Amino acid sequence: MTMQTTKRPTGVTTKPATEKTAAKPRETKIGKVVALLKRNDGATLDEMVEATGWLPHTTRAALTGLKTKGYTIERDKRGETTCYRITKSA
Helix, strand or coil, X not given: CCCCCCCCCCCCCCCCHHXXXXXXXXXXXXXXXXXXXCCCCCEEHHHHHHHHCCCHHHHHXXXXXXXXXXXXXXXXXXXXXXXXXXXXXX
């Protein structure tokens, strides 16, 4: 039985392990929600739904999840619209 070897084309080098490219932090939907809620104005439900693509009931559930993780979320009115804002981070 013969073994086949793969030849590397000449002139092609690989990067040394020390030159790894820095991985960008992963952008998550819940991260987008937290960023919106940390704004001075906070965010309305519609703004969070638009940013994440979630349905309104899913977005409200995410707010509940943030509360259980230790975030303090305050509810205010912006005109006739309810807006939410993080007042204390976990």
